[in-house]
Amino acid sequence: MTFSAEKATMIEFKDVHKYYGDYHALRGITATIKAGEFFSLLGPSGCGKTTLLRTIAGFEGISSGAVMIDGKNMAGVPANKRPTNMVFQSYAIFPHLTVEQNVGFGLRKDPRPQAEKDKAVAEALEMVNLKGFGKRAAHALSGGQRQRVALARALILKPKVLLLDEPLSALDKKMREQMQMELIKLQRQVGITFILVTHDQEEALVMSDRIAVMFDGEIAQLADPETLYRKPASRRVADFIGTMNFLPAQIKSEAGGKVEIEAHGFGQLTLDADQVSGANAEGASIGFRPETLTILFDGQTAADRESMGTVEEVVYYGDMTYYDVRLDGTDAPMRLSMRNIPGRPVLDIKERARVAWSPSAMVLFR
Ligand SMILES: Nc1ncnc2c1ncn2[C@@H]1O[C@H](COP(=O)(O)OP(=O)(O)OP(=O)(O)O)[C@@H](O)[C@H]1O
Ligand SMILES: [Mg+2]
Structure with a gap:
């Protein structure tokens, strides 16, 4: 669903902190989630995704700050x-x-x-x-079907917000991809706010309005x-979301919306100021995604720049081939x-490539 700025706020975190004893699990979370949005919390194991989700559900108290749902402060409101x-x-x-x-x-008390x-x-x-599975015993279902039962059971209560904690992680790849598509369709159909926790960056990219x-x-x-x-805000984010090649760079000058840099192996380059992203503690570097480099074959010419390199690794994926190519004059191969x-x-491997x-x-x- 396309996210529009006029949507009402459904969840608001105001400087939320959470301690487990001495352990500082949530460190000042401030964010808003809009009504009807498909929102994902993405990050490595232990970063606090489940903890944050549970503060919305009310399974977890917070140490300071506020969690608002639909304009109401949830302090003291049980799950x-x-x-x-x-x-x-x-x-x-x-x-x-x-199943039924x-x-x-x-609804038993309804x-x-x-x-x-x-x-x-x-x-x-x-x-x-x-449809048609109602009389089936729940133990006689596949993993994907069981997860659908769990979804139906949550949706029947017509919540404003559906919280999903890695609901697809136990499924095999095929079933997981099918369920991803079904979840997107389902969210569009029911129109309520979905908040998904995942450590799978592809899953988050495929499914979410915002992450x-x-x-x-x-x-x-x-x-x-x-x-x-x-435009990842930091090298750490860039590394977590897909693959990015990094090369050290020096900033030579900045003026008139342009940045002149010297990038290892690429020489002098002029970038637009809006290509400058977030901080990197280890000094300046340029980053580029594998699909922004192209190998040229007979007769093809480069639309922009061209360098020679040597293939060091080839991984064939059926629809795609991934190469590690070391450009002449550089000391590390780049993924392409x-x-x-x-x-x-x-x-x-060892073939020469025009890139x-x-x-x-x-x-x-x-
Ligand atoms: N009840 C608890 N008591 C103490 N520490 C806890 C408790 N629950 C979680 N933690 C710690 O808080 C941190 C965040 O945990 P959380 O479960 O939110 O991570 P997560 O991002 O969901 O990770 P995963 O992807 O592995 O599920 C972890 O270091 C965890 O060990
Ligand atoms: Mg978790």
């Missing part, structure tokens, strides 16, 4: 009084109940007549593509997928990706 529902990594469904008993579980509740269960099952990248209890960057990928199209050869590149595709960290 069962919050307009949220959570889907866990391990399918927390009851194996001894049927599982999905209807949350005063509506049974026929209406049955209808709601049937609708929820249809939503997650489990908060977390390291060590802090948000390192909060942006839409394209901005995160094209090429789409495999019919008639295009795949180079071997096209462009200063406009580079990011400068300083």
Whole structure:
């Protein structure tokens, strides 16, 4: 779904800190999540994703700051009084109940007549593509189907916010990709706010309107997928989101919206000021993604710059080939990706390669 700036705020974190004893797990989280947004918390193991999600659900108290949901401060509001529902990594469904008993579980105290509740269960099952599975015993389902039951059970309570803690991580690659597509469709259909925790950067890029990248209890960057990928705020974010090549650089001059640099192996380059990204503690460096370098074959000419190099590694992926190519005059190979199209050869190790590149595709960290 396309994210629009006019949307109302659904969640607001105001300088949230969380200590477990002496351990400072959340270190000043300030962020807003909009109503109807598909939002992801992405980061390595132990960075505080689950902890932050649980502060929304009310399973975890905070040490200072505030968590607001739909304009209300959640201090002192217990989990069962919050307009949220959570889907866990391990399918927390009851194996001894049927699919429809599982999905209807949350409605057991609902005063509506049974026929209406049955209808709601049937609708929820249809939503997650489990129509006709109602009478099946829950233990007789595949992993993907169990996770759909867990989703239906959460959605039937019509929460304003659905919290998903690595809900797909136990599934195999194929099933995970299918469920990713289904979750995107489902979120569009129901229109409620989804907050997904994942440590899988591809999953976050594919699914989210916006992503908060977390390291060590802090948000390192909060942006839409394209901005995160094209303009990471730091080398650490760039390294975590996909692959990026880095080369040391020296800044020679800055004036009139241009930055003159000397980059190892690339010589003197002129970059636009808006190619300058965030901080890098180890000094200035340029970064560029593998797909911004192209190997030129017979008769092709470079649109911009061209260098010679030697292939040091080739990894064939079917649709893509990844190469490590060491450009002449540089001391480390660079990762480069090429789409495999019919008639295009795949180079071997030690072959010479003509490589096209462009200063406009580079990011400068300083
Ligand atoms: N109940 C607890 N008591 C003490 N420390 C905790 C507790 N829960 C979490 N932590 C610590 O807080 C940090 C953040 O944990 P959290 O579960 O939020 O990480 P995460 O980003 O979800 O990681 P993962 O990807 O492995 O699930 C970790 O270092 C963890 O050990
Ligand atoms: Mg976690």
